Amino acid sequence: DGGITQSPKYLFRKEGQNVTLSCEQNLNHDAMYWYRQDPGQGLRLIYYSQIVNDFQKGDIAEGYSVSREKKESFPLTVTSAQKNPTAFYLCASAPRAGGTDTQYFGPGTRLTVL
Amino acid sequence: EDQVTQSPEALRLQEGESSSLNCSYTVSGLRGLFWYRQDPGKGPEFLFTLYSAGEEKEKERLKATLTKKESFLHITAPKPEDSATYLCEMGGSQGNLIFGKGTKLSVKP
Numbered sequence: 001d002g003g004i005t006q007s008p009k010y011l012f013r014k015e016g017q018n019v020t021l022s023c024e025q026n027l028n029h030d031a032m033y034w035y036r037q038d039p040g041q042g043l044r045l046i047y048y049s050q051i052v053n054d055f056q057k058g059d060i061a062e063g064y065s066v067s068r069e070k071k072e073s074f075p076l077t078v079t080s081a082q083k084n085p086t087a088f089y090l091c092a093s094a095p096r097a098g099g100t101d102t103q104y105f106g107p108g109t110r111l112t113v114l
Numbered sequence: 115e116d117q118v119t120q121s122p123e124a125l126r127l128q129e130g131e132s133s134s135l136n137c138s139y140t141v142s143g144l145r146g147l148f149w150y151r152q153d154p155g156k157g158p159e160f161l162f163t164l165y166s167a168g169e170e171k172e173k174e175r176l177k178a179t180l181t182k183k184e185s186f187l188h189i190t191a192p193k194p195e196d197s198a199t200y201l202c203e204m205g206g207s208q209g210n211l212i213f214g215k216g217t218k219l220s221v222k223p
Contacts, residue, residue, distance in 0.1 A: 006157075033211075042215035043158075043201070090157050099145035099205025100165075105157035 003027070006091050006106035013078070013085070013113050021076045021109045023091035029104070031097035032074035036060060037088040037108075049074055050097040078111065086113045116141045116206040120214035127192055127221050135187040135200055135217045143207030147185050149178050150201040152216070158201055161187075192221045 004025040013019045025032065030051050035043040045058030049068040063082025068074055074093075078085045088110050092103040119138045127133055139147070146165055150158035162171045164180040171178050175196065177188040187200055202214040 035213075040215065043203075043213040045211065088155075092157075098209040099207075099211055101146075102148060102160050102163050103203075103211075104160065105150075108155070108157050110155075 004091060004093050004104055004106040006089075006109050008109060009107065011109055011111045013111065015113060016080045018077055018079050019111065021078070021089055021091075021111070023074045023076065023106060024072055025074075025093040025104075025106075026072060027093055027095075027104060028071070029093035029095050030071070031094040031101070032068065033092040033094070033103065034058075034064070034066065034074070034076045035090040035092065037090060043090065046076065048097065085111055087111060116204065116208075116210060116212055118202055118204045118212045118214040120200075120202050120217050122217060123215070124218045125220070127189075127219070129193055129221055129223050130191050132188070132190045132192070134189070135219070137185040137187070137202030137214055138183060139185070139202075139204045140183075141204060141206045145205035145207065145209070147180055148203040148205070149185070149187055150203065152199045152201055154199075161200075189219070192219075194221045194223050197221045 007022045033048045034046040047066045049055040065077045090108050091106045094101040094103045117140045121136045149161040152158040162178040167182045169180050175190050179186045199216045199218045201216045
C-alpha cells in the first residue's frame with residue numbers, strides 16, 4: 001500500500017535533548033513538508049523540501065533542522081534551541097511543491113517535553 | 115498578505131440539520147483551495163481540491179464550492195460520524211501554502 005508513515009507515534013524528551021522524528025513516503029512524491037499543530041493554532045509550516053538535497057525554511061523554522069538525502073525520507077530534528085517543542089507534528093507529501101497539488105498527511109507524532 | 119480565515123470556530127448540529135462552513139481567503143493569485151477532515155489525534159485526510167471560481171465538488175453529504183473570495187463546505191443531513199475538525203488550505207501565487215485554524219464540527223444524534 002502506498003502511503004506516508006511517521007514514527008514514533010508518541011515521543012517524550014527531557015529538556016536539553018535533541019530528538020529526531022521520522023517521516024517516510026512511498027508515493028514517489030517530490031515535495032515533503034513538516035507542520036506543527038498546537039491547540040487553536042492550526043497547522044504551521046516548519047520546513048519543506050521540493051526535491052532531494054534541497055529544503056526551505058517555513059514560518060517557524062527556529063529550533064528545528066531537516067535533511068532530504070533520499071526522496072522517500074524527510075526526518076525532522078527538534079533541537080534543544082526550540083523553546084516550546086511540546087506539540088503534535090505532522091509530515092506531508094505532495095507530487096510537486098507550488099500550491100497546486102493535494103498534500104497527503106502522515107498519522108503524526110506527539111512530542112512531549114518532560 | 116495572503117491569509118485564510120475559517121468560521122465558525124466551532125459548530126454544533128443535530129443529526130440531519132444541514133449547515134455550511136466558511137473559508138475566506140485573501141491572495142493575489144489562487145493556485146488551489148483544499149479541504150481536509152481531521153479526527154482527534156490523527157493526520158488530516160484530503161476531501162476536495164478547487165482551482166477556480168464557480169467550481170463545485172461533491173462527495174456523499176459534503177459539497178465544496180469556491181468564489182473569488184471564499185469557499186464553503188456544505189454539509190447536508192449530517193450524521194454523528196461527520197464530527198471532526200474541517201481544515202481549509204490555500205495555495206498562493208508564490209507557491210506558499212496557508213492553513214486556516216479549522217472549524218470543529220459536532221453532530222449530536
